[in-house]
Amino acid sequence: MKITIGGVVKGGTSLAYKTGSWRDQRPLIDLDLCKACGICEEVCPDNSVYAEDEIYYIDYEYCKGCGLCAHECPVDAIEMVLEEK
Amino acid sequence: MLEQTMSNVKVVEGSEAVALAVKGCRPEVISAYPISPQTHIVEWLARMMANGEMDTEYVRVESEFSAASVISGSSAAGSRSYTASSSQGLLLMTEVLYCSAGMRLPFVITGVNRALSAPITIQIDHQDTISLRDSGVIQFYVESSQEVYDTHIAAFKIAEDPQILLPVMVCMDGWILTHSYERINFIEQEKIDSFLPPFRPANFLDVNNPKAWGSYSEENVLMEFKYSVQQAMQYGKKRITEIFAELARITGRDHGGLIEAYRTEDAEVILLAMGSVVGTIKEAVDELRSIGKKVGLVKIRCYRPFPHEDIWEAIKAAKVVAVMDANFSMGSEGALGMDLKSKLCGMRDTPLVFDFIAGLGGREINVKTVRRIVEKAEEMLNKGLPLSESYWVDLNPEILP
Numbered sequence: 001m002k003i004t005i006g007g008v009v010k011g012g013t014s015l016a017y018k019t020g021s022w023r024d025q026r027p028l029i030d031l032d033l034c035k036a037c038g039i040c041e042e043v044c045p046d047n048s049v050y051a052e053d054e055i056y057y058i059d060y061e062y063c064k065g066c067g068l069c070a071h072e073c074p075v076d077a078i079e080m081v082l083e084e085k
Numbered sequence: 086m087l088e089q090t091m092s093n094v095k096v097v098e099g100s101e102a103v104a105l106a107v108k109g110c111r112p113e114v115i116s117a118y119p120i121s122p123q124t125h126i127v128e129w130l131a132r133m134m135a136n137g138e139m140d141t142e143y144v145r146v147e148s149e150f151s152a153a154s155v156i157s158g159s160s161a162a163g164s165r166s167y168t169a170s171s172s173q174g175l176l177l178m179t180e181v182l183y184c185s186a187g188m189r190l191p192f193v194i195t196g197v198n199r200a201l202s203a204p205i206t207i208q209i210d211h212q213d214t215i216s217l218r219d220s221g222v223i224q225f226y227v228e229s230s231q232e233v234y235d236t237h238i239a240a241f242k243i244a245e246d247p248q249i250l251l252p253v254m255v256c257m258d259g260w261i262l263t264h265s266y267e268r269i270n271f272i273e274q275e276k277i278d279s280f281l282p283p284f285r286p287a288n289f290l291d292v293n294n295p296k297a298w299g300s301y302s303e304e305n306v307l308m309e310f311k312y313s314v315q316q317a318m319q320y321g322k323k324r325i326t327e328i329f330a331e332l333a334r335i336t337g338r339d340h341g342g343l344i345e346a347y348r349t350e351d352a353e354v355i356l357l358a359m360g361s362v363v364g365t366i367k368e369a370v371d372e373l374r375s376i377g378k379k380v381g382l383v384k385i386r387c388y389r390p391f392p393h394e395d396i397w398e399a400i401k402a403a404k405v406v407a408v409m410d411a412n413f414s415m416g417s418e419g420a421l422g423m424d425l426k427s428k429l430c431g432m433r434d435t436p437l438v439f440d441f442i443a444g445l446g447g448r449e450i451n452v453k454t455v456r457r458i459v460e461k462a463e464e465m466l467n468k469g470l471p472l473s474e475s476y477w478v479d480l481n482p483e484i485l486p
Contacts, residue, residue, distance in 0.1 A: 003309050005250060006189030007302060008288045011295025 019046060023065030025080040027058050033077035040069035040078060093271045099230040099262040102269050103169070103195055103255075104129030106237035108139055109277045110193075113164035113284075116144045116155040120174040121207045122259030123197035127169055149174035153181035153194075160190040161298050163289030165241060167192060171259060172199035175213045179220070185252050186221025186314060188298045191244035191286075193237065196224070196256040197263055198360065198411075200446045207259070208447025211360060214256045215412040215420045221314045223253045223321060224389040226359035230267040232340050233257045236386075238272065239325075239332050242281050246328075249321050250286075251314070256388075258361040260447075276335055318390040325387055343392035345384040346399040348374060352381030354459055354466075355400050355436070357421060358409040359385040362443075362450050366409075369455035380459055385421070393428035403436045407462040410475070411444040418442075418475040439465055443478040454478060 029040075034056060041049040041056065048063040049056060058069075070078040097105070103126045107115070117127035134143045142159070146152045149170050156166035170178060175196055185192070196214040200206050214224060223243065227233040236255050244253040257263065272280075288296055302310060326342040333339040348370055349355055356366050363384045373380040383399045383406075385392070400406050410419025417423065422440030429435040441458050444450045458478060465472055 003306050003313065005313065006187070006288070006298060007300055007310060008188075009297050009300050011297050013297065013300065017301070 018061045019064050020059075020061045023060075023063060024083050025065040025067055026060070026083045027063065027065065027067065027069055028079050028081055029056055029058065030077045030079065031055065033075050035075055035077075037074065039072050039074065043068045043072045093273065094268060095271065096266050096268050097230075098125065098129075098264065098266055099233060099257065100125030100264065101129045102230045102234040102267070103237060103257070103263075104133065105269075105271065106234045107167050107193075108133055109272065109274060110167075110238060110241045110281055111139075111165065111278075111283075112141055112167045114142045114144065114156060114159035114166040116146050116152040116166075116168045118146050118149050118152045118168075118170065118174065120149070120171045122199055122209075122263045123169045123171040123174070123195065125263060126195055126197070149177040150181060153178035153185070156192045156194075157181055157185045157188070157190055158290075160185070160192045161188065161290050163284065163286050165192075165245075165284040167194070169195035169197060171197040172201055172207075172213045175217060176201065179217060182217060182222050182252060183220045184299060187310065189250035189314075189317075190252060190298075191241075191246075191250050191284075192252050193240045193244055194222075194252060194254045195233075195237070196254045197259045198256055199259045206446050209259045209261065209411075210445045210447070211256070211411040212413070212445075214254060217254070218389055218420060221251060221318075222389065223249075223251050223318070223325075223387070224256055225253070225387055226256045226385060227262070228340075228361055228363040228384065230262055230265070231269055231338065233262060234269055234271070235332060235336060235338060235340065238277060238281065239328050241284075242328050243321070243325050245284050245286070246321075246324055247287065249317050249324060251317055251321070256360070261361045270336070270338065272336055280332060280335055322387075322390050322392060322394075325390075329386075341384070341386055342395065343385075343387040343390075344395045344399065345386060347382040347384060349381035349383060349399045349403070351379055351402070353379040353404045354462055355381045355383055355403045355406050356409060356455065356458070357383045357385065357396070357400075357406055357425065359388060359421070360411065362409065362411070365450060365452060366455050369452040369459070372452060373456065373459060378459070388421075391424050391428070393425070396425065397428070397432075400436055401434075405437045405439065405462045405466045407458050408438060408440045409443050409450075409458065410440060411442075413442050413445065413475065422475060437466060439472045440475040441478050442475045448479060450478075
């Protein structure tokens, strides 16, 4: 890949940049405890939490493991565990 | 031959000469924040706007950080953009200027030279613009208001060259140039228009074709981005010389290329300087030549990229180069001295280089000062030892605490 003058790139290319490789802590959602309040989805700075049919998932391709979701979860349903590769 | 009609000649304030040059370049966006001694420039432009003489978006901002940010954005949007500042204002722009150079945004800034605080002063030296030398902004320094007028018109063309695409800063000494009146030869609008076509960059911000500037980079590409700015600087040396020559053919006024070598042929002592002090040095050189002293001058017009090849050609036969720095890198020496010494180091049979710190905070430099510098350089040459530290000209040790 060649660089461009001034680093000008097409818009929307952040999707192509998989920030999940930055993660050293992995959030795990305990669906038995989860009340589907959606706070984790709101606070995620990388839009890496999403819901399907009121069930919440983490998109590990982009999640950087910052832990905000775990910190803000009112029922402590999200645990940060060491990322192992 | 070029015709010179009286209608092209007018006596104007240096700041008005800058404003008229900028107006002639038809900028689409100007941002303005006042600071002495720059303020008159944006005031003249505001007057031209109020008189309906310009078709420009004139943005009054709340700080120099915003002044630089506005033209960074407007330049990315494909608009020819301009601002001016001085001293602390230029320092406040610093972060944006590094970003703009990296994003290759070709706006033009007038850097009106003024010393930096503390202690606070409005008097001049080059510390403010020299502090921006590593940013990737091309820097020109001028001797006269005529040169500042001509250089601004060249500056937009240089900045916007598709292989350069860097901000350009035209540095002029505050008060001495901005607030004094000089006879200026102006260039007809149609000649400026044919010299400087409208700004049409290949990339610009467009809602119908979204693009991003300044996106994230890591260790696999950042060095290449920085090197590509250096490549643009290196290419710029050749292109700047061509553009200056092209403008000189239109105006009939040749201020020189990246440097101007003044009476350097057979010179044993060569002064190296930039800015308005050069006029005084030329007087001193003429006086010294009239009494048989082999003295010459190299005036630096383009400081970044640093034209060491051209300087070398002018100084290689001299015995000593007396560098006059109106700036100082605390803990080291003057910037011009450092630049020259680093390029001469490792070459054979180079002249000795002495670094003189002169004119900080508006300290007077007259013909006698220059003569004393020449005498000091000759004295050190006869001793055969280079000054290991910069020599502070006319320093008064008695008032030191």
